[in-house]
Amino acid sequence: MTTATTPLTTHKVGGRIGAVIEGVRLGGDLDAETLTAVRTAILTHKVVFFRDQSHLDAESHEAFGRLLGTPVAHPTVPSVDGRYALGIDNDHGGRANQWHTDVTFVPAYPAFSILRAEVIPPYGGNTLWSNTAAVYASLPEPLRVLADSLRGVHTNDYDYAAARPEARTAALEQHRKVFTSTKFQTEHPVVRVHSETGERTLILGNFLQKLAGFRAADSRAIIDLLQAHVERPENTVRWQWRAGDVAIWDNRATQHYGVDDSDDHERTLRRVTVDGDVPVGVDGRRSVLLSPESVPEPSHGIASGASTDGSLAEAA
Numbered sequence: 001m002t003t004a005t006t007p008l009t010t011h012k013v014g015g016r017i018g019a020v021i022e023g024v025r026l027g028g029d030l031d032a033e034t035l036t037a038v039r040t041a042i043l044t045h046k047v048v049f050f051r052d053q054s055h056l057d058a059e060s061h062e063a064f065g066r067l068l069g070t071p072v073a074h075p076t077v078p079s080v081d082g083r084y085a086l087g088i089d090n091d092h093g094g095r096a097n098q099w100h101t102d103v104t105f106v107p108a109y110p111a112f113s114i115l116r117a118e119v120i121p122p123y124g125g126n127t128l129w130s131n132t133a134a135v136y137a138s139l140p141e142p143l144r145v146l147a148d149s150l151r152g153v154h155t156n157d158y159d160y161a162a163a164r165p166e167a168r169t170a171a172l173e174q175h176r177k178v179f180t181s182t183k184f185q186t187e188h189p190v191v192r193v194h195s196e197t198g199e200r201t202l203i204l205g206n207f208l209q210k211l212a213g214f215r216a217a218d219s220r221a222i223i224d225l226l227q228a229h230v231e232r233p234e235n236t237v238r239w240q241w242r243a244g245d246v247a248i249w250d251n252r253a254t255q256h257y258g259v260d261d262s263d264d265h266e267r268t269l270r271r272v273t274v275d276g277d278v279p280v281g282v283d284g285r286r287s288v289l290l291s292p293e294s295v296p297e298p299s300h301g302i303a304s305g306a307s308t309d310g311s312l313a314e315a316a
């Protein structure tokens with residue numbers, strides 16, 4: 001097979017995270033050389049941005065996702081049109097204005113998320129990402145040692161009312177009902193060893209409920225201490241969307257935050273997630289699903305990859 005000589009260029013956006021890639025037309029037909037360059041850029045910069053990808057539709061978005069891995073459905077939220085794309089709209093209560101890593105309430109949460117902007121408001125609606133490998137590396141050594149030893153329990157059944165006191169709308173209540181239709185609890189190491197880069201990254205964020213072995217107040221204080229480093233502006237990048245943009249992030253090495261400041265203007269994005277592996281801590285212990293006994297296939301008829309690698313029998 002001949003390899004195309006690609007004019008791909010990469011420009012960093014922030015000092016510690018984020019790069020814009022130019023000269024690539026995303027799709028299921030991307031040549032191997034360009035694909036390798038894109039994957040390497042994602043692993044290096046943690047989130048990469050592409051402008052002018054309006055040619056993508058649900059099918060080609062998913063086809064491109066298959067080049068990075070196996071697309072997976074959200075464990076509880078139904079997909080758009082039976083495909084592996086999840087709608088991220090601001091009119092159904094599913095706003096993401098909390099720092100989080102996607103789907104950490106299951107063991108093998110997604111490796112990559114690919115977000116495509118369809119409708120962007122005239123102002124606001126930016127997304128921020130933080131590089132948790134850089135965060136970990138920047139911690140004082142005693143705090144790294146502490147973090148290495150911690151395990152955290154993540155759930156999708158977190159307290160929405162406390163998180164979103166201003167937004168008790170019928171739409172939010174309905175979204176919550178769907179989002180928590182199966183209630184998951186998973187124990188992860190707070191520090192995972194990234195299976196592709198070998199870096200140590202943090203598993204924290206909004207789905208983290210408590211640290212194993214701590215009283216609630218101590219657990220909260222330690223989580224807040226670590227999370228504050230994740231949210232330091234130096235560890236983040238902020239993206240101002242245009243319609244047709246695509247952002248791809250390494251979900252194993254980032255947290256992100258969708259800023260909810262575009263009032264009632266429409267904001268519609270589509271996300272395809274790609275199957276991840278079960279995290280392993282620095283002590284070699286893997287993540288464990290606490291409940292339910294297994295990750296059920298979503299009722300909406302397409303497979304979730306959340307339970308595909310036999311991890312659920314692994315209790316260390």
Ligand SMILES: [Fe+2]
Binds near residue numbers: 102
């Ligand atoms: Fe998200």
